Amino acid sequence: MCVRVDRTVRLTEEIVRKYAFLSGDDNPIHQDSQEAQKYMFQRPIAHGMLVMGFGAELVTALAGEHCSVSEYEMNFLRPVFVNDSVQLIAEDRNDSNWIEIRGIANGEKVVKGRARYRRKLRLL
Numbered sequence: 001m002c003v004r005v006d007r008t009v010r011l012t013e014e015i016v017r018k019y020a021f022l023s024g025d026d027n028p029i030h031q032d033s034q035e036a037q038k039y040m041f042q043r044p045i046a047h048g049m050l051v052m053g054f055g056a057e058l059v060t061a062l063a064g065e066h067c068s069v070s071e072y073e074m075n076f077l078r079p080v081f082v083n084d085s086v087q088l089i090a091e092d093r094n095d096s097n098w099i100e101i102r103g104i105a106n107g108e109k110v111v112k113g114r115a116r117y118r119r120k121l122r123l124l
Contacts, residue, residue: 005061006089009054011046016082019050030082045079051086051111055101058090062099063117074113080105 013031020026025047028035036044052074059069080086086105093100097118103111 002091002093003062004089004091005058006087007054007058008085008087010085011050011080011082013082016044016046016050019047023047023049025049041079042081044082046082046084048074048076048080051076051080051088051103052113054086055088055090055103055111055113056115058088058101059099059115059117062090062092063115066120067117068120069115069117071116072113073115074101074111076111078105078108078110080110086110 016030020030029039029041030044030047033043036042052072055074056069056072059072063069080103084105086103088101088103088111090099090101097116099115099117101111101113101115102109
């Protein structure tokens with residue numbers, strides 16, 4: 001049996017600006033078109049860790065409150081641009097303690113990853 005959750009997130013300029021402030025990552029390729037073009041991006045790109053954070057929300061939703069995430073990895077396949085919508089999909093196939101994650105923006109796979117979870121011990 002496979003359990004799946006998904007969420008579509010629009011990475012607006014405001015979300016990217018707030019993330020830059022909170023994370024301290026104020027690299028101009030995330031907010032300045034001219035700077036992004038210097039690095040061959042057609043427009044500013046969203047922070048990879050911001051996308052990864054939205055993926056983590058799905059992982060915790062699937063794993064449940066009595067679990068903890070012990071490993072989390074993500075491969076960034078294509079840039080996610082500011083104002084893009086990203087559909088993030090997480091699947092738990094119940095044959096291991098791994099949740100598979102993938103993200104699609106503009107019809108292309110932009111991220112793929114996985115997270116391992118474990119059940120917390122519950123004392124009576």
